[in-house]
Amino acid sequence: MKIIGHRGAAGLAPENTIAALRKGLEHHADMLELDLRVTGDGVVVLHHDPELTDPNGDRHLIADCTYAELKDHKKDLATFEEILAEFVGKVPLYVEAKPDVPSGPITKIIEKSIINGLAPKDLVLASFSQPILLELHAKLPQIDKVVLEKWSGVRATRRARQLNTKLLCMNQKWLWWGFIRQMSRHSYKLMAYTLNDPKKARRWARHGLYGLVTDYPDRFEK
Numbered sequence: 001m002k003i004i005g006h007r008g009a010a011g012l013a014p015e016n017t018i019a020a021l022r023k024g025l026e027h028h029a030d031m032l033e034l035d036l037r038v039t040g041d042g043v044v045v046l047h048h049d050p051e052l053t054d055p056n057g058d059r060h061l062i063a064d065c066t067y068a069e070l071k072d073h074k075k076d077l078a079t080f081e082e083i084l085a086e087f088v089g090k091v092p093l094y095v096e097a098k099p100d101v102p103s104g105p106i107t108k109i110i111e112k113s114i115i116n117g118l119a120p121k122d123l124v125l126a127s128f129s130q131p132i133l134l135e136l137h138a139k140l141p142q143i144d145k146v147v148l149e150k151w152s153g154v155r156a157t158r159r160a161r162q163l164n165t166k167l168l169c170m171n172q173k174w175l176w177w178g179f180i181r182q183m184s185r186h187s188y189k190l191m192a193y194t195l196n197d198p199k200k201a202r203r204w205a206r207h208g209l210y211g212l213v214t215d216y217p218d219r220f221e222k
Contacts, residue, residue, distance in 0.1 A: 001201065002211030003220045004094055005029035006194050007048065011215030016046040017076045021087055029217040031124075032087065033094040036080055038105050043067035044080035050100065052077070063100075080106070084113050088122050094213075096148065097136065099129035107139045120144070126169065130159050137163050146191070153179060157188070169193055169213065172200075177207045184208025 008020025009027065016035055024032045035048045039062055051059040054073035062070060071077050080095075087093060097106055110118065126146035127133045133145050146167040149156035151174040160168060168183065172192040183190040184207065193213035195201055198220060201212050214220060 001205045001209060002030040002191070003028075003217050004031040004033050004191065004211055004213045005217045006033050006213045006215045007035065008032055009215065009217050011196070012218065014076060016048060016078070018078050018082065018086065019076065021083065024217050025087070025090060027218040028221050029091060030211070031092045031094045033096065033126075033213055034083065035096050035098060036101060036106055037062045037098055038101050039067045039070060040064050041066040042105050044105050044109055045070070046078045046080065046083065048098075050098070080109055084109070084118070088113070088118055092121065093123050094146065095123055095125050097125065097127045097129070097132050099127065099132065101132070103132050103135040103139075107136065110140055110143070124167065130162070133159070133163055148193075150174070153183070157186075160188070167191070169211075172212075175204070177204060180204055180209050181207040184210075 005024030007015035009023035012023040013020040021032050034046050036044055037047045038044055047062060051061050052070055052074055053059050060070060060073055097103060120142045124144045124146050125136050126148050128148045137145055144167055145163045145165045146169050147156050147159045148169050150171045156168050166187055167189050169191040172195045175192055180190060189210035191211040192209060194215060195212040196214050196216050
């Protein structure tokens with residue numbers, strides 16, 4: 001079963017930072033998950049929410065601010081290019097494009113990285129947005145896609161067929177052993193998010209769970 005560090009290792013260090021990704025590596029995660037957004041001046045950065053909240057509690061819409069402005073409010077704000085430079089080749093990166101983010105800047109960085117030696121196995125590309133995944137697939141067909149879905153197995157598998165992928169990641173709250181077993185029998189590689197309970201993970205692994213996204217990769221060290 002694959003252990004995927006959620007936002008690096010969100011339970012062990014500030015999420016979506018270089019420090020969190022290093023923590024995920026330290027605790028032997030098989031993959032590192034991260035979220036991408038695009039600033040007003042086109043820089044691809046690691047951040048989950050559309051707004052950045054600074055230490056004073058003030059909010060800044062990422063899509064409307066420059067990278068330099070945002071960096072003034074969050075010193076550890078990392079760029080996608082920085083992450084690729086440090087972590088590619090160590091473990092695969094599970095890259096989530098947020099639903100309201102333009103795919104073009106992400107695609108350009110990956111295409112440039114492929115020219116510089118990035119291998120398709122170094123990344124998977126995920127999103128809750130099917131239009132974004134289809135855009136990414138059209139430009140980067142050689143990189144595996146992960147269908148992110150909250151609860152509907154029917155919708156997840158329909159989306160997967162459109163993308164010619166077997167990788168699914170669904171909310172663990174709505175999963176049960178029978179569904180996991182069925183997906184495994186149909187050759188789907190089902191992952192669960194966000195799963196921090198090793199006992200539940202071990203039970204589901206027996207029924208064919210392919211992987212889990214966790215805030216605490218240290219709890220799952222082999």
